[in-house]
Amino acid sequence: MTERGEEAAEAIHEVCSYIMTSIDILSPLVSEERSGGQQQTIGHAMQLLSIASELLAPISIQPGNSTPRLADESQMSDTHDFVVSDEEDDTPQSPEDKLSAIAGSIEAVSIGAEGLLSSFPGDIPTRLRRAAALLGPGAADVGGVDLIEDKAELIDRLRSIRGQLQALQPELDGELDPDCCRRLDSVVRQLENPTTTLDVSEVPVFWALSHSTITAVMFAAGLPEAASFTCVRMAHSKVLFDKAETIRADGCEYRLLRGGLYSRGLNLNGEAGRGRADLFVPEWGRVCIPSVTGLWTGHGSAVAATVAGVFAWGSNKRSKLSFPEKEGIISSPRLVGRLDVVRAVIMDESTFLQTPTHWRATGANEHGQLAVGHRDPVREPERVVGSETITDVVSDCGTAFAWTETGDILGAGSNDNEQLGVTAGDDVTVFSPVNLPPNTSVVRIVEGEDATFFFTADRRCLVCGNNRKAKLGLPRASVVVPPTALPFAVDDVVFNKFTTVFLCDGKLMAVGDNSYRELPSTARELTAPTELPLPWDAVQIILGCKCLFVQRDDGQWFARGDNSFGQLGVGSIASPVTTLAPVALDNVRWVHSASSMTLFMTADGLYRAGIRIDGEIGEEDWVNMPRVPVQTAPAPDLHFTQSPRLNLVRQVEDMPRSPRTPRSPRRRSSSGIRRE
Numbered sequence: 076m077t078e079r080g081e082e083a084a085e086a087i088h089e090v091c092s093y094i095m096t097s098i099d100i101l102s103p104l105v106s107e108e109r110s111g112g113q114q115q116t117i118g119h120a121m122q123l124l125s126i127a128s129e130l131l132a133p134i135s136i137q138p139g140n141s142t143p144r145l146a147d148e149s150q151m152s153d154t155h156d157f158v159v160s161d162e163e164d165d166t167p168q169s170p171e172d173k174l175s176a177i178a179g180s181i182e183a184v185s186i187g188a189e190g191l192l193s194s195f196p197g198d199i200p201t202r203l204r205r206a207a208a209l210l211g212p213g214a215a216d217v218g219g220v221d222l223i224e225d226k227a228e229l230i231d232r233l234r235s236i237r238g239q240l241q242a243l244q245p246e247l248d249g250e251l252d253p254d255c256c257r258r259l260d261s262v263v264r265q266l267e268n269p270t271t272t273l274d275v276s277e278v279p280v281f282w283a284l285s286h287s288t289i290t291a292v293m294f295a296a297g298l299p300e301a302a303s304f305t306c307v308r309m310a311h312s313k314v315l316f317d318k319a320e321t322i323r324a325d326g327c328e329y330r331l332l333r334g335g336l337y338s339r340g341l342n343l344n345g346e347a348g349r350g351r352a353d354l355f356v357p358e359w360g361r362v363c364i365p366s367v368t369g370l371w372t373g374h375g376s377a378v379a380a381t382v383a384g385v386f387a388w389g390s391n392k393r394s395k396l397s398f399p400e401k402e403g404i405i406s407s408p409r410l411v412g413r414l415d416v417v418r419a420v421i422m423d424e425s426t427f428l429q430t431p432t433h434w435r436a437t438g439a440n441e442h443g444q445l446a447v448g449h450r451d452p453v454r455e456p457e458r459v460v461g462s463e464t465i466t467d468v469v470s471d472c473g474t475a476f477a478w479t480e481t482g483d484i485l486g487a488g489s490n491d492n493e494q495l496g497v498t499a500g501d502d503v504t505v506f507s508p509v510n511l512p513p514n515t516s517v518v519r520i521v522e523g524e525d526a527t528f529f530f531t532a533d534r535r536c537l538v539c540g541n542n543r544k545a546k547l548g549l550p551r552a553s554v555v556v557p558p559t560a561l562p563f564a565v566d567d568v569v570f571n572k573f574t575t576v577f578l579c580d581g582k583l584m585a586v587g588d589n590s591y592r593e594l595p596s597t598a599r600e601l602t603a604p605t606e607l608p609l610p611w612d613a614v615q616i617i618l619g620c621k622c623l624f625v626q627r628d629d630g631q632w633f634a635r636g637d638n639s640f641g642q643l644g645v646g647s648i649a650s651p652v653t654t655l656a657p658v659a660l661d662n663v664r665w666v667h668s669a670s671s672m673t674l675f676m677t678a679d680g681l682y683r684a685g686i687r688i689d690g691e692i693g694e695e696d697w698v699n700m701p702r703v704p705v706q707t708a709p710a711p712d713l714h715f716t717q718s719p720r721l722n723l724v725r726q727v728e729d730m731p732r733s734p735r736t737p738r739s740p741r742r743r744s745s746s747g748i749r750r751e
Contacts, residue, residue: 170246174210177239181207181259184232188223199262206258210251226266233263286312287335291361294337324372326665326676330359334366336379341665341676344375344390345406352406354681364408371419378411378419378426385411385419385428393424395438397455412456420468425475427459427468434462442473443504444488450504460505471522477506484509484517484529492525493556494540510557511537521568528568529558536565536577545602546575546587563604569618569721576607576618578721583607583616591651593623593636610655614724619668625655628724632658632666632675640671642685644704658684659703668718675704683707 168176185192185203192199223229237259244251284292289312293302303313316337319330326341338347339359348362362379369380376389376396386408387396394400397411418429425438425445435456436445443450447457459465465485467478473489485506486495496509511517511529515537519530526540526547537558538547545551548561567578573588584604585594595607609625617624622636622643633655634643641648645656658675665676672685682704 170243171211173239173243173246174251177236177243178207178210180232180236180239181210183221184223184229184236187221188229190222191224191226191229195265199265202258202262206255206262209255209258230263230266233259233266237263284308285333286315287333290316290332290337291335294358294360297358322370322372324377325375327372329362329370329372329377331367331370334368334382336362336364336367336370338362342406343676343681345404346372346375346377346389348377348388348406348408350407354676355678357678362408369416369418371421373421374423376421376426378416378421378428379408380416380419383410384413385416387411387426393439394452394454395422395424395426397426397437399454414456420470422470423472425470426456427470427475428456429468432463434459434465434468439473442489442502444470444473444475446475446477446487446504446506448504450502462506465506469520469522472524474522474527475506476509476520476522476527478517482516484511484520492541493554494523494525494527496527496529496539496556496558512558512560521570523570524572526570527558528565528570530565534564534566536561536568544573544587544600546570546573548575548577548586548604551602567721569616569719571618571620571719573621574618576616576721577604578723579604581723583609583721583723591621591637592653593618593621593651595635595655615720615722617666617668617718617720619666619673619718620670622668624658624666624668624673624718626663630662632660632663634658640685641700641702642668642671642673644673644675644682644684646702648700648702666718666720673704674707680706681708 181203185200185207189200223232237256240251240256240259286308289309293309293312300313303309316330316332319332322329323340325346327338327346328340330337336348337359338349339356340347342349342351342353342356347356347360348364349356349360350363364379364386365381365383367379367381371378372389374390376387376391378385378387378396387398388405388408389396391398391400391403391405396405396409398405398409414428414435415430416428417431420427420429422438425436425440427445428435428437436447436459437453437456438445440447440450440453445453445457446459446462447453448460462477464480465477466480469476470488474495475487476495477485477487479485486497486509487503487506488495489501490497490503491501495503495507496511497503497507498510509529515529516531517529517537518532521528521530523540526538526542529537529539531537536548537560538549539556539558540547540554542549542552542555547555548563549555549559563577563579563584565577565579569576570587573590574594575586576594577584577586583606585596585607586601586604589596589599589601594601595609596605598605612628613625614628615626619636622634622638625633627633634645635652635655636643638645638648638650638652643652643656644658644660645652646659660675660677660682662677662679663675664678667674669685669687672683672687675682675684683706684701684704686700
């Protein structure tokens with residue numbers, strides 16, 4: 076036979092083996108109760124597969140052979156003995172007795188090697204027993220069963236049996252079922268060349284699984300992406316998963332596929348919901364909760380509405396998830412209650428839940444910012460007073476604001492610097508009207524400890540609150556009240572207790588205190604908005620505590636300002652740093668700036684620059700103070716969220732999603748999706 080002919084014959088042999096595997100799968104289905112149409116289809120399929128096998132068998136060649144032969148022939152072994160026991164027996168055996176003895180040997184092998192075969196995909200013992208059943212109605216008793224623990228020994232035994240069948244074929248006048256030989260061939264080939272495949276005996280069950288379940292199984296098994304092309308069902312599951320809507324919040328990603336929730340990414344506060352302590356979870360995996368109908372995330376936490384109630388996980392700062400405050404991080408989803416929630420707004424220290432008729436809130440409430448009518452701590456969702464007409468809520472830094480169905484703005488919480496813009500006292504425990512000019516349509520609100528910025532759709536910005544350092548962009552005054560419009564258009568803003576940076580038509584404009592030279596200006600105080608020059612194109616800035624972090628368009632971070640504790644991570648503790656110095660760390664994804672310490676998150680983990688001050692700083696502390704960021708573990712009593720940032724280049728993944736309020740272009744305090 077020519078070389079090409081041998082290749083073709085070997086390929087046909089492989090096809091015959093696949094046909095036998097398909098018959099193995101279909102055989103148990105014949106005896107199951109099914110509808111007439113299904114049963115008839117299975118029967119026809121088996122008939123067609125058997126016919127195809129008979130037609131192809133005469134021209135098939137096993138790998139390594141150069142002579143075409145029937146598929147029930149083999150070069151597996153030259154051992155042709157038919158020994159049933161160790162005792163000599165001179166009585167001639169009929170072909171039927173020999174078949175029965177061989178069938179018994181096959182069954183004995185399937186039992187003796189069951190432990191060994193458990194490590195191979197597919198139910199091989201069952202396939203061997205089916206091969207034995209094809210030899211006749213009964214198998215001879217071979218006496219004791221030998222335990223087979225060595226793969227080479229098992230292969231030799233099967234080859235011996237295969238050789239016995241080959242030697243017996245002339246005595247049977249064509250009565251030997253060739254399917255038995257093909258099954259043995261298939262088992263030996265799998266033992267010699269094991270592959271990572273699906274358990275073929277489970278394919279009918281696997282095919283009936285939902286796409287979400289198949290996706291979960293693939294991720295749980297750690298299968299590579301290429302495994303999704305194993306079959307059409309898996310490929311379709313992957314396509315659906317890749318097309319599923321993705322929510323991104325503070326470096327963590329979520330996807331919802333037909334009720335199944337998946338996550339990956341930053342996990343500093345347990346926000347991945349996978350029960351893992353890893354700071355970063357790189358691979359997708361299933362979040363174990365009932366079928367999800369809505370998901371909302373933000374500030375290191377997540378809330379999900381499911382068919383079995385509302386679940387939450389992540390940062391539980393100030394009991395904002397309704398769990399005891401001592402449990403600061405919830406790494407696996409927990410049931411909050413059987414509430415009918417249509418939306419959740421998650422903030423740093425509080426969570427607001429919208430039901431079909433009203434709102435509920437939980438978390439920090441020392442200033443009455445939950446608007447529940449008092450200032451006591453709220454440890455489980457409590458009804459917000461007068462919330463029947465409220466459509467949206469935002470809360471931060473001891474204050475809260477709400478939108479009503481008519482577009483009015485209401486405020487509650489701390490008002491010691493008139494930052495609420497309401498006519499009331501220091502603490503407001505129920506939502507009260509904000510004194511905005513008539514016909515002002517507010518689409519976004521940015522809150523701080525002592526000031527508030529109201530943005531309108533036409534890029535107007537109204538401010539109120541503390542203005543002692545002229546940080547609101549208006550002439551210096553102790554406070555600004557009621558909310559007053561700035562004389563220039565504003566696209567975005569970031570501010571702290573002393574300084575403000577505006578984004579106006581692509582330009583950075585700063586105002587306020589500059590004692591530590593955190594702003595690129597020689598003035599110690601900017602009393603009017605002043606343009607900030609940068610030496611290169613930047614993509615975002617973070618206004619820290621008396622310092623400034625800037626990310627260049629190539630990803631490198633730079634810092635300037637107060638560096639008394641080495642918190643800038645620029646290689647020294649000289650302070651202040653008066654130029655933009657590069658941070659001594661690559662691939663920074665996330666920055667959190669505190670008074671004496673900065674945390675940087677990279678793909679390698681969490682890094683710290685500076686020190687955390689819990690008491691007096693000794694001389695040894697100063698000597699050992701790190702000059703560059705060092706890898707560290709998160710403290711259990713700290714909750715990490717990225718410091719307020721100003722995006723200079725808007726990217727699609729940074730844009731918020733607010734499916735229930737398409738009229739509002741303002742940035743959401745928490746991202747979410749809802750399946751109605």
